[in-house]
Amino acid sequence: MVDLLRTERMEKVRMLFSDRLKDKVISYLHENGFLDIRKSRLELEDDAPSFELNELSELLIRVDGAIETIEKFSNKKEKKADNNFRPYKKLSRKELIEKAKRLKTVEKALKLNELIKEEESNIESLKKALNIGLMFQGIMINFSKLDSDYISYKAYLVSRNKAEQFSNALKKIENAEVIKKELDERFGKKVLFFIAYEKGMEIESIFGNIGAEELDLKAKHLEKDPDYVVEKCSREIDKIKNKIKEAENSIKRMQKNLGELLAYREMLEIEIERESVKSNFKKTGYVFLVEGWIPKKDAEKIKNGLDKITNGEFELEVLEKEKDELAPTLTNRPKFLKPFDYMMEFYSIPRSDEIDPTWIFIISFPIFYGLMLSDVGYGIASLIFVTWITRFTNPEGLVYNAAKIWQIAAISSIFFGVLSNQYFGYQLNKYIGLGNFGFDWLKDATTILLATILFGVAQVSLGLFFGFINKWDHGEKIVAISKITSILTIFTGIFAVGGFFFHIISASLTIYFGIAAIAFLVATALMSGIEAAEITNLMTHPLSYARILGFGMSSVIIAMLIDQAFTPTLSHGIIIFLLLLILFILLHFMNMILGIFEGIVQGVRLNFVEFFSKFYIGGGIKFKPFYYKKKYVK
Amino acid sequence: MAIGIDSAIAAIGAGIAIAGGAIGTGVAQSAIGAAGLGLIAEKPNQMGIVLLFLVLPETLLIFGFVISILIMIDAGLI
Numbered sequence: 001m002v003d004l005l006r007t008e009r010m011e012k013v014r015m016l017f018s019d020r021l022k023d024k025v026i027s028y029l030h031e032n033g034f035l036d037i038r039k040s041r042l043e044l045e046d047d048a049p050s051f052e053l054n055e056l057s058e059l060l061i062r063v064d065g066a067i068e069t070i071e072k073f074s075n076k077k078e079k080k081a082d083n084n085f086r087p088y089k090k091l092s093r094k095e096l097i098e099k100a101k102r103l104k105t106v107e108k109a110l111k112l113n114e115l116i117k118e119e120e121s122n123i124e125s126l127k128k129a130l131n132i133g134l135m136f137q138g139i140m141i142n143f144s145k146l147d148s149d150y151i152s153y154k155a156y157l158v159s160r161n162k163a164e165q166f167s168n169a170l171k172k173i174e175n176a177e178v179i180k181k182e183l184d185e186r187f188g189k190k191v192l193f194f195i196a197y198e199k200g201m202e203i204e205s206i207f208g209n210i211g212a213e214e215l216d217l218k219a220k221h222l223e224k225d226p227d228y229v230v231e232k233c234s235r236e237i238d239k240i241k242n243k244i245k246e247a248e249n250s251i252k253r254m255q256k257n258l259g260e261l262l263a264y265r266e267m268l269e270i271e272i273e274r275e276s277v278k279s280n281f282k283k284t285g286y287v288f289l290v291e292g293w294i295p296k297k298d299a300e301k302i303k304n305g306l307d308k309i310t311n312g313e314f315e316l317e318v319l320e321k322e323k324d325e326l327a328p329t330l331t332n333r334p335k336f337l338k339p340f341d342y343m344m345e346f347y348s349i350p351r352s353d354e355i356d357p358t359w360i361f362i363i364s365f366p367i368f369y370g371l372m373l374s375d376v377g378y379g380i381a382s383l384i385f386v387t388w389i390t391r392f393t394n395p396e397g398l399v400y401n402a403a404k405i406w407q408i409a410a411i412s413s414i415f416f417g418v419l420s421n422q423y424f425g426y427q428l429n430k431y432i433g434l435g436n437f438g439f440d441w442l443k444d445a446t447t448i449l450l451a452t453i454l455f456g457v458a459q460v461s462l463g464l465f466f467g468f469i470n471k472w473d474h475g476e477k478i479v480a481i482s483k484i485t486s487i488l489t490i491f492t493g494i495f496a497v498g499g500f501f502f503h504i505i506s507a508s509l510t511i512y513f514g515i516a517a518i519a520f521l522v523a524t525a526l527m528s529g530i531e532a533a534e535i536t537n538l539m540t541h542p543l544s545y546a547r548i549l550g551f552g553m554s555s556v557i558i559a560m561l562i563d564q565a566f567t568p569t570l571s572h573g574i575i576i577f578l579l580l581l582i583l584f585i586l587l588h589f590m591n592m593i594l595g596i597f598e599g600i601v602q603g604v605r606l607n608f609v610e611f612f613s614k615f616y617i618g619g620g621i622k623f624k625p626f627y628y629k630k631k632y633v634k
Numbered sequence: 635m636a637i638g639i640d641s642a643i644a645a646i647g648a649g650i651a652i653a654g655g656a657i658g659t660g661v662a663q664s665a666i667g668a669a670g671l672g673l674i675a676e677k678p679n680q681m682g683i684v685l686l687f688l689v690l691p692e693t694l695l696i697f698g699f700v701i702s703i704l705i706m707i708d709a710g711l712i
Contacts, residue, residue, distance in 0.1 A: 346682050442712070445703060445707075445712055446707055449700070449703055540693065543693075543696070543697065543700060546696050546699065546700045547692065547693075547696045547699075549699075549703075550695075550696055550699045601685060601689050602689065602692075604686070605689050605690075608686060609686065609690065
């Protein structure tokens with residue numbers, strides 16, 4: 001039982017190998033992922049990656065760029081089909097570098113991507129020139145002859161409401177020739193001003209803050225007259241668009257090589273990891289040294305494996321943990337419960353030297369959630385919804401993991417829904433042969449209230465007991481004992497209060513329990529300042545579990561009210577029926593969303609605030625083995 | 635359904651108990667919510683912690699709820 005509440009036992013090891021076995025040992029460790037490598041504190045020379053690391057990194061950048069390009073232009077169906085390819089056989093590093101350098105797909109994809117980017121930039125400048133050409137259509141102007149020794153030419157766009165003001169400002173320029181043209185909606189209802197004036201004059205200051213936008217009359221592709229510009233630019237744009245389309249099609253055809261590129265990327269990443277890891281090693285002339293953490297249960301397996309690949313030419317020493325060191329945390333749970341570990345990581349990873357409360361969280365969260373949203377209908381609806389979510393979300397991501405927990409919680413909702421006879425607010429147990437099975441939120445409110453508070457007492461006491469174990473293990477014996485006196489305060493207090501208000505025990509016993517409760521309370525306060533500050537919480541935290549009744553009951557009452565007021569019937573005609581049906585679905589949907597939100601938030605809160613605050617330290621370091629999870633290479 | 639004056643007063647008392655808890659929770663949550671949103675704007679990854687702090691004052695509402703239930707039980711209303 002205690003082992004269930006502990007993370008994996010870890011051992012710190014130091015291993016010595018001959019230099020000539022380095023690549024073999026690194027491959028073995030990387031393939032098996034036993035070791036969380038740490039840099040040794042011994043005062044020896046640091047090992048370092050070889051020159052090949054740069055070469056591998058450059059190749060990875062190129063392959064990655066090609067993959068990104070192909071994926072950008074591939075459609076989703078093709079991408080999906082790619083997942084069905086067979087894994088590639090892993091190449092040796094030498095072979096990999098040679099072959100990766102000569103990958104024609106990479107070369108071609110990168111070139112085409114470059115070409116597309118270049119042509120897109122050409123289209124931009126052509127579009128700019130085309131716009132100017134369109135604006136000037138109808139004005140007699142030759143863009144090629146705007147360069148004169150005596151005259152300067154400028155063009156401005158001004159909004160219509162400021163055109164008059166701009167015209168008046170232009171009158172201040174001596175000997176200026178101005179052509180004005182009102183532009184249509186394509187250009188945002190603006191007015192074009194073309195000005196010819198004496199060279200050397202400063203005219204910008206005259207416009208002040210009218211907000212005129214100057215056009216670049218020397219822009220690329222502006223030549224001859226406006227009609228020529230429009231015709232040439234339109235033609236060029238069409239031509240380039242076709243060119244881009246051809247390039248995109250060529251890239252799309254490379255989709256068939258994507259599997260190969262993904263395998264190359266994976267192999268390059270593996271080699272880079274294997275090369276980079278050397279910076280964590282120490283070395284002497286002929287040997288290199290590796291230190292790190294391994295799961296204790298794997299120690300024998302690692303020794304045997306190393307023995308086999310090195311022919312016994314290695315030294316493995318189990319080290320004592322340094323005082324300031326914390327072993328990494330590794331949990332070993334069934335796959336379907338892993339999402340709970342993911343959620344714990346969001347809060348704080350348990351330390352390797354403390355009680356791991358994840359199992360309690362795994363059990364209590366679905367119970368709390370199921371009780372707060374105890375309705376078969378809501379449970380089934382949310383189960384369908386989350387199952388759908390898990391089909392298209394990333395298994396490594398937050399949404400997927402939250403959905404997996406939610407799936408378990410939804411099943412709990414269905415279970416408690418049957419127990420409390422709730423089916424979208426209707427009571428249908430009698431129709432499925434269950435009669436008055438289970439409990440009733442309204443009739444049994446008192447019992448449920450008592451049960452939730454007692455559950456609170458049990459969980460808070462368990463938290464205090466875990467706190468006792470943690471503190472005792474860490475050598476804080478007095479604080480540890482104060483946790484036990486806190487538990488005794490709660491229990492004697494319950495009897496004292498129960499005896500005084502509800503006469504559950506005799507008057508004399510009530511007095512003894514009262515005195516004992518006060519004595520334990522004082523003892524707790526004297527032993528630990530922190531526990532003294534927590535004294536009020538000994539009462540409020542168990543009471544806080546009454547929220548299960550609060551949220552559970554309110555969800556049921558709302559559902560019943562919706563049923564009473566909006567159950568659709570045909571007695572008032574089809575329109576009223578449809579209207580009621582829409583309202584019925586909408587209101588139940590809203591009640592379900594509210595229930596789900598509260599169920600999740602309050603279920604998590606009862607664990608993280610009321611329970612964890614009694615013992616949890618957190619801040620553990622996750623076990624990160626030297627390992628690469630292969631997908632495209634075998 | 636007609637109820638006696640005692641039960642009516644008890645029902646009002648239960649209402650006041652839950653209203654007091656709700657108002658207290660609302661006041662506390664408004665301050666926490668405003669500060670929490672400020673934190674999320676700066677550090678979006680802190681949303682989980684903010685959500686947890688935001689629901690902390692709901693304990694006040696729960697106390698109000700418990701008191702109101704106890705009043706109603708005592709008055710024979712449920």
